[in-house]
Amino acid sequence: MIEVRARRAFGATVIEADIATAADSLALVGPSGAGKTTLLNMVAGLETPDAGVIAIGGAVLFDSRRGVNVAPRMRRIGYVFQEPRLFPNYSVAGNLRYGASLAPPGAAPIGFEEVVGALGVDLLLDRRPGKLSGGEKQRVAIGRALLSRPRALLLDEPLSGLDPARREDLIGLIVALRDRFKLPMILVSHRLEDAQRLAEASAQVEPGRKVTLAE
């Protein structure tokens, strides 16, 4: 269950969503500048809505009426940013272990080797992020987020900047991860075709219009 009913005004621009879906994976589709990333930031707690409710898998992360606003680090939302934001002072293995070291004590562990194998980054472990291609960085960022045992995964344009072959690889990988780790997932894409392959439900995000999805 993914619920994002939130509103935030930036001067004259308003970004508003009214999404409630039983699907475990949701794609936000729309052109650049429509507010897709802002919605993800609100789910991650990096931006605060003016009003609304955000809940994932039964956990309420934000509720303006009840005064709930869980801090980003307590939300357990694995966020794979559009630019992968790997820590340049750590190797690939170091970045992955950074995520793993922050997994909450009670959470069922996801094996380091399992993630490394699933993402196909085993030959990259000793490399620094600066020596990776765009697709490799994305995969490491996904692995780092997964290993922190999040309650949900956010993927912002995970396929952007990849050539067709790499896109296909990553689509297959994301679908496999989704099915294997049973994680609720919200992803952003500007291509409807990708969104439909990656997620069970999709919502259209248009500039200046409320995003709605109810199931």
Next chain:
Amino acid sequence: MTATEWTAVMLSLRVASVGALASLPFAIAVAYALARGRFPGKTALDVLVHLPLVMPPVVTGWLLLIGFGRHGVFGEFFERVFGVTFAFRWTGAALAAGVMGFPMMVRAIRLSLESVDHKLEQAAATLGAGPLRIFATVTLPLAFPGVFAGLILGFAKAIGEFGATITFVANIPGETQTLATAIYNTTQDPAGASSTWRLTAIAIAIAIIALSASEALARGLGGRAR
């Protein structure tokens, strides 16, 4: 080299090292507050930190004497609680050196902290890292070349410190006479020209070694971070 000259050189190195290293944690904390913090009085803190850079050093020295002298509020406190005396001791020279180098240290560290991409800190937060952990594992390591440059600047400033030191702890051979105050002494002595030359050569050598070491280390660290 005479025993007095040798003592002054060694004391200078000790005073500058202790002054720079002891003020480093405070400089990092203040630089972080100025770089990332939003709090009332931030401008006032910024001004206060920069005062020793702008005020005549003799004023800083005199204020240290008032505050950290035997009968000063802080001086009495440190003597009673930690058994540390500053007035007319090498520890006072280290304090003066630390205070005088502090603004430059803070400036260098603040610049390097500001250059760390805040988005990386956000990424760490979404993974579940708390502020202290983010600082220790992401911010500080990425700012390290700047922190190191700040330390070297503080050390260099401390080696050259004169006005605040001589006002606060005087110029006592073997206790508070540093390279700078020793050179001042020799210039006042008509027979001291050769001594002045020797000490000047040592001062130049220390400066070159410190700057070269900092350049080499910064280049090495910069390379490793990429």
